[in-house]
Amino acid sequence: MTRYFTKEHEWIQVDGDTATVGITDFAQESLGDITFVELPDAGRAVTAGEAVAVVESVKAASDVYAPVAGTIVEGNAALDAEPELVNTAAETDGWLFKLTLTDAAALGTLLDEAAYKAYIAEL
Amino acid sequence: MNAPNASGWKPEMVADDGSVQPMTVSGDKGLQLEEPLIFELNRAGQTGVDIDAPKRGPVAGLLKFLRKAPAALPGLTEPEVVRHYTRLSRQNYAIDLGPFPLGSCTMKHNPRLNEKVARMPGFADIHPLQPKHTVAGAFEAIAELSDWLIGLTGMAAVALSPKAGAHGELCGLLCIRAAIEAKGEKRHIVLVPESAHGTNPATAAFAGFRVESIPATEDGRVDMEALISRLGPDVAGVMITNPNTCGLFERDLKKISDAVHASGGYVYCDGANFNAIVGKVRPGDLGVDAMHINLHKTFSTPHGGGGPGSGPVVLSEALAPFAPLPFVQREADGRVHLVEEEEIASTGHAQSFGRMAAFHGQMGMFTRALTYILSHGNDGLRQVSEDAVLNANYILRALEDVLEAPFAKAGPCMHEALFSDAGLAAGFSTLDIAKGLIDEGFHPMTVYFPLVVHGAMLIEPTETESRAGLDRFIASMRSLAERARAGDERLKTAPHFTPRRRLDETLAARKPVLVWKGDKA
Numbered sequence: 001m002t003r004y005f006t007k008e009h010e011w012i013q014v015d016g017d018t019a020t021v022g023i024t025d026f027a028q029e030s031l032g033d034i035t036f037v038e039l040p041d042a043g044r045a046v047t048a049g050e051a052v053a054v055v056e057s058v059k060a061a062s063d064v065y066a067p068v069a070g071t072i073v074e075g076n077a078a079l080d081a082e083p084e085l086v087n088t089a090a091e092t093d094g095w096l097f098k099l100t101l102t103d104a105a106a107l108g109t110l111l112d113e114a115a116y117k118a119y120i121a122e123l
Numbered sequence: 124m125n126a127p128n129a130s131g132w133k134p135e136m137v138a139d140d141g142s143v144q145p146m147t148v149s150g151d152k153g154l155q156l157e158e159p160l161i162f163e164l165n166r167a168g169q170t171g172v173d174i175d176a177p178k179r180g181p182v183a184g185l186l187k188f189l190r191k192a193p194a195a196l197p198g199l200t201e202p203e204v205v206r207h208y209t210r211l212s213r214q215n216y217a218i219d220l221g222p223f224p225l226g227s228c229t230m231k232h233n234p235r236l237n238e239k240v241a242r243m244p245g246f247a248d249i250h251p252l253q254p255k256h257t258v259a260g261a262f263e264a265i266a267e268l269s270d271w272l273i274g275l276t277g278m279a280a281v282a283l284s285p286k287a288g289a290h291g292e293l294c295g296l297l298c299i300r301a302a303i304e305a306k307g308e309k310r311h312i313v314l315v316p317e318s319a320h321g322t323n324p325a326t327a328a329f330a331g332f333r334v335e336s337i338p339a340t341e342d343g344r345v346d347m348e349a350l351i352s353r354l355g356p357d358v359a360g361v362m363i364t365n366p367n368t369c370g371l372f373e374r375d376l377k378k379i380s381d382a383v384h385a386s387g388g389y390v391y392c393d394g395a396n397f398n399a400i401v402g403k404v405r406p407g408d409l410g411v412d413a414m415h416i417n418l419h420k421t422f423s424t425p426h427g428g429g430g431p432g433s434g435p436v437v438l439s440e441a442l443a444p445f446a447p448l449p450f451v452q453r454e455a456d457g458r459v460h461l462v463e464e465e466e467i468a469s470t471g472h473a474q475s476f477g478r479m480a481a482f483h484g485q486m487g488m489f490t491r492a493l494t495y496i497l498s499h500g501n502d503g504l505r506q507v508s509e510d511a512v513l514n515a516n517y518i519l520r521a522l523e524d525v526l527e528a529p530f531a532k533a534g535p536c537m538h539e540a541l542f543s544d545a546g547l548a549a550g551f552s553t554l555d556i557a558k559g560l561i562d563e564g565f566h567p568m569t570v571y572f573p574l575v576v577h578g579a580m581l582i583e584p585t586e587t588e589s590r591a592g593l594d595r596f597i598a599s600m601r602s603l604a605e606r607a608r609a610g611d612e613r614l615k616t617a618p619h620f621t622p623r624r625r626l627d628e629t630l631a632a633r634k635p636v637l638v639w640k641g642d643k644a
Contacts (some may be wrong), residue, residue, distance in 0.1 A: 030577075035632035058628045083633065108604040 001117060004107055005068070005116035011091055012067045017110045023055060023086065026120050031057040034086040039075025040097055046070060048106060053096050068096060070099035088118040103114060155622065158210040159184070161197050162639050167444050171201030172287035195641075214622055216566045218426075222588055222596055225511045226539040226569035226581025227320070227368060229398050229420035236498055237423060237491035246490045251482040255461060261486060262459040265451045270492045272435055274414060275393075277407025280443035282436045283451060283484040288395055289322045291434030292362075292416025294447060294479055296330035298413055298438060299389045301445040301476040310359035310388065316345035317575050320393045332359055339575050341484030343369035343530045343541075360389035360412070366396045366575040369530055370515065370539035370581070380410025389413070389442065397421045398585075399512055400539035412439040422492035433488035444474040449483045510586035511538040514593060518582055521597045525604035529576055537587070544578025548610035553578040556603045558625055561618040563599035 004012045009027035013020045027035065036052040046052050051063035052072070075097045080084055085094040101107075111119065150157040166506060199207070201392040209413070216223070223230030241247060249258050265283060272281045282298075285291040296313070303310050313327035316337040322335040328418040337350045345363060362384055373379075380390045392406050406414050412487040418424045418433040426432075438446055450472060461483060462470045482569040497505060519540035523531050527545035530536070544553045557567035557580075569581040584593055606614045614626060 032634075035629060056632075058632055060574055095320035 002107075003068075003121075004110035005113065006065070006067045006110055007082050007119060008067075009120075010052075010062065010064060010067050011088055012107075012110065014101070014104075017101050017104065018073065018098055019070065019101055020095045021067060023090055024116070024120075025090045027062075028087050028090040028094070031055060031062060032059045034083045037076075037079040037083045037086060039079065042072055042073045042074050044072045045102075046072060046099065048103075055096075056083075064096060065078060066099065067110060068104075069102045071102065073098040073100055073117070091122050125244065131374075134145050136476040151540075152622075155419065156210045156213065157622065158207065158214070160201070160379070160639055161204075162641060164199055164203060164207060165197035167193075167198050169198035169200055169203075171199070171204060171368055172231060184340060197492050198327075212299040219314040221565060222584065222592055223566045224568045224582045224584055224596065225566065225582040226370070226541070227395070227572065228411040228426070228569065229395075229417070229538075229583060229585055230426065231420075231423055231564075231585035232587035233425050233491075233496070234495060235360070237494045240494040241487050241490045243490075246486060249441075249486070259431055259459070259566040262451060262461060264455050264488055264493055265486075267481065268489050268496070269451060270453075271435055271496050275399075275438045276411075276414065276416070278411070278414070278437035279407075279440045280438045280446055280447040281475040282438065283433070283525045284432040284447055284449065284478070284480045284482070284491070285415065285436055286480060286522060288393075288415055288417040288434045289326060290479065291417075291436045292326035292391070292393065293330060293335060293392045294434075294436045295391045295413030295438075295442075296326055296332070296549055297447070297476050297479075298445040299391065300330055300332075300437075301474065302389065302442055303359055305445070305474060308356075308387070310357055312358045313391075314350060314353055314361040314363075314369075316350065316363060318343060318345055318369055318371075318373075318573065319362055319364040320368060321572070323391075323393055324468055327362060335531055337361075338367075342533050343367070343575065344373055345369050345379070347373070347375040347379055348641030350379060352443055354382060354386040356387065357507075358383075358386065358388050359389055362391040362393060363592065364393035364396065365406070365409075366399045367638070368581070369575065370536040370541050370583075371530060371569035372400070372537055376409045376411075384410065393436075397539060399508055401508050402501060403508055406437070409441065412442050413437070418488050420576075424488045424491040433485040434494070435484075445476050446472070447477060447479045448472065448475050449473070451483060463465060502631060507586050508538075511584075512536075514588055515582070517590075517593055518584055518597060518600075521593075522604065523606065526580070539581055539583040541576060541583070542580040543576045544580075547604075547607040551607040551615065553580055553612065554616045555617065556580065556600075556607055558617040559603040559606070560599065560613050563603070565596060565599060 001013060001015050009024045011024050013023055014096050034055055034057050036056040040052045046066040046069065047092065048066060048069045049068055052066045053064040054061050076095050088094065146152060171500055196364045217232050218232060245260055249261055269281045282294055285294045311333055312335055313336050314335050315324045315327060317339040327334045335353065337353065338346045340346050344367065350361065361379065362378065363373055363376060363377055366374055383390050389412040390410055391413040392411040393405065395418045397416055401421055413436055415434045415436045418435065419426050425432065446465055450468060452460050452462050454460050462472055467475055469471050496504065500503065515538050516535050519528055519531055520535050522542065526542040528542050530541060557570050560567045566604040570579065572581060618625065
């Protein structure tokens with residue numbers, strides 16, 4: 001399994017042709033207490049860069065983008081009752097959605113962990 | 124009353140040893156009055172009006188509608204109801220009590236002269252369904268307001284029926300959509316810079332467009348090159364807020380407009396901040412095709428209260444034919460006429476996209492705005508924007524040594540001063556300063572907006588604050604900023620002097636309790 005990152009502060013964990021997407025710990029820290037998460041419906045085809053989820057905190061509502069193209073498998077149903085999982089476990093149990101990849105080659109355009117860490121260190 | 128202070132809440136006082144002590148038996152704190160929910164004051168059967176017992180029973184055919192149980196309305200006497208709402212109103216804060224420095228909202232004084240004119244029976248007591256020939260004076264006033272708005276903005280026409288700023292945005296976007304459809308084109312993208320108002324992308328999406336975001340530059344303005352490079356046959360237009368939400372003038376708007384027009388698109392300008400440029404800049408000269416004007420911001424009508432608001436939309440020659448009905452129009456003979464559906468062909472409005480509201484708009488706001496305009500005149504309105512900008516810069520320069528002002532080095536701001544949370548002690552946030560401001564007796568500034576600045580504090584003093592009032596506010600802000608820099612722990616639990624202490628906003632958002640359920644809760 002390989003984990004990639006985007007400059008929009010999403011992480012994407014790839015396992016075969018399925019990927020799990022969430023926001024990074026850095027992102028949840030910046031957003032503050034998450035109060036609501038809007039997730040995409042299963043079966044929706046999404047393009048890379050398309051806004052597919054919304055994370056709302058006491059400060060702001062932020063779009064979450066699909067890092068790569070694919071078809072949504074499921075949203076993380078646990079977040080309906082416990083949106084705070086995105087704060088407490090952003091990069092594990094607080095994942096947002098899973099999708100099947102339609103263009104695995106596009107993963108090559110994303111950041112690896114070291115590159116993402118270097119990127120946020122500059123912010 | 125059988126249930127004084129039913130919620131059992133007691134004001135608290137922190138004793139010298141740090142312990143928290145309830146202060147009074149009643150729950151009131153001096154003349155700062157505690158107030159339960161009206162349902163908690165309920166005494167069944169109490170009423171402010173004596174109604175005689177009915178002389179007859181209900182008509183047989185209506186029996187099936189007879190209530191099975193009494194309506195769950197609270198029983199109170201008239202003075203109890205009056206006191207309840209008056210007590211609640213005292214827990215509120217208003218522009219009539221003190222400064223309201225909410226950036227982006229333009230909370231300025233509402234001159235009492237506006238109210239006097241709005242209450243004149245010829246304006247206040249008319250009805251939208253009255254025969255038109257009986258309200259010629261009202262039409263004349265609307266036409267005069269139209270002439271002023273067109274003149275001040277340098278545009279071709281104005282649609283007065285939209286009820287508020289966001290409604291006005293929708294009106295402008297629907298005009299753009301109608302214009303594109305009239306040309307038989309398919310343009311479905313609207314570009315919205317990060318420095319635009321938050322309602323803009325929502326409006327574009329609601330009007331059926333797809334929104335693409337354009338980044339801001341380091342100096343807080345729209346990235347003109349990124350915007351122009353995105354233009355093309357799929358782009359319907361751009362929505363730009365000018366001055367923008369960083370409180371900065373978009374200097375490149377004319378160049379942007381020219382490029383947008385060359386590519387076949389239209390320029391929507393969010394005119395919410397027109398109060399900073401009125402009398403100085405005419406948006407029509409910058410190539411704007413549509414712009415709404417919040418009468419409650421620039422022209423001092425009340426924020427809320429007294430019915431719907433008003434968000435007139437000024438339109439360029441290109442978009443004027445698509446304006447919504449009804450439409451107040453001055454005829455060649457000087458007579459003012461209300462154009463409705465049956466006359467669109469004969470009056471040149473056949474391409475109107477339809478109606479956004481049942482009637483022509485909100486008369487009470489029109490009379491107040493016209494009063495404000497006439498009592499100021501062209502020179503007075505110019506001074507309004509000059510003073511609004513001067514006051515904001517006075518605050519910017521008075522605080523920039525204790526609060527980080529990200530765009531201050533590049534030059535003056537427009538009508539609002541923007542600060543970030545950089546420089547506060549670890550663990551201290553913008554929210555702490557906002558809450559501390561409540562203890563100081565001020566309404567907080569806008570916080571965490573715009574999003575392009577970390578921990579944003581957006582302060583808009585408006586032109587109606589005096590220098591002495593600004594100095595009082597600045598003294599409080601300096602003290603709070605210094606406490607947050609020094610790490611004064613007591614600031615983290617502010618406010619201390621309010622009827623309620625710091626509320627748990629996260630819990631309130633995650634598990635909101637919005638309905639009183641009484642014993643069923």
